Amino acid sequence: xxxxxxxxxxxxxxxxxxxxxxxxxxxxxxxxxxxxxxxxxxxxxxxxxxxxxxxxxxxxxxxxxxxxxxxxxxxxxxxxxxxxxxxxxxxxxxxxxxxxxxxxxxxxxxxxxxxxxxxxxxxxxxxxxxxxxxxxxxxxxxxxxxxxxxxxxxxxxxxxxxxxxxxxxxxxxxxxxxxxxxxxxxxxxx
Numbered sequence: 001x002x003x004x005x006x007x008x009x010x011x012x013x014x015x016x017x018x019x020x021x022x023x024x025x026x027x028x029x030x031x032x033x034x035x036x037x038x039x040x041x042x043x044x045x046x047x048x049x050x051x052x053x054x055x056x057x058x059x060x061x062x063x064x065x066x067x068x069x070x071x072x073x074x075x076x077x078x079x080x081x082x083x084x085x086x087x088x089x090x091x092x093x094x095x096x097x098x099x100x101x102x103x104x105x106x107x108x109x110x111x112x113x114x115x116x117x118x119x120x121x122x123x124x125x126x127x128x129x130x131x132x133x134x135x136x137x138x139x140x141x142x143x144x145x146x147x148x149x150x151x152x153x154x155x156x157x158x159x160x161x162x163x164x165x166x167x168x169x170x171x172x173x174x175x176x177x178x179x180x181x182x183x184x185x186x187x188x189x190x
Contacts, residue, residue, distance in 0.1 A: 027055055039076050039077070064167045075117065076153045077112075083176045084174065084175045087142055093130065094165025
């Protein structure tokens with residue numbers, strides 16, 4: 001049973017949601033430098049930023065990122081405008097087996113591509129479940145994800161399709177509000 005807030009009956013927010021955010025932090029959406037989000041193996045150039053959206057738009061299937069037909073691998077580089085402490089993430093994938101089934105994550109690496117992704121040890125790896133509403137939070141080892149200026153996600157495949165589709169990539173944590181220098185202008189990802 002969820003407890004109600006203490007706003008004297010004037011709103012209907014549930015404490016339950018706030019308690020979840022205490023564990024995993026708040027959304028990092030406002031800290032993402034969306035114009036500089038990049039993808040490798042995306043079917044439409046520049047579409048990687050489509051999966052980075054506010055939580056209340058997570059079920060929007062008009063703005064998504066898909067891998068190239070016949071190849072389920074997808075790399076998404078997510079830079080931040082401030083240093084963050086990354087605590088957890090959620091993923092909503094496509095239907096019909098196109099949801100991603102695994103991901104490797106690196107912090108502060110803008111050089112990850114398909115030539116070196118298997119050779120460079122990732123900071124953490126996850127097996128992913130099919131999640132149609134973004135309710136599964138994958139907590140990361142917080143000790144590995146302090147002082148983060150960027151994250152690179154390598155989605156290694158999907159459940160049973162020729163392409164991988166990601167509708168939503170939700171990031172949670174804390175920001176320290178120190179603006180980063182414009183270090184994300186030139187990237188190794190093209």
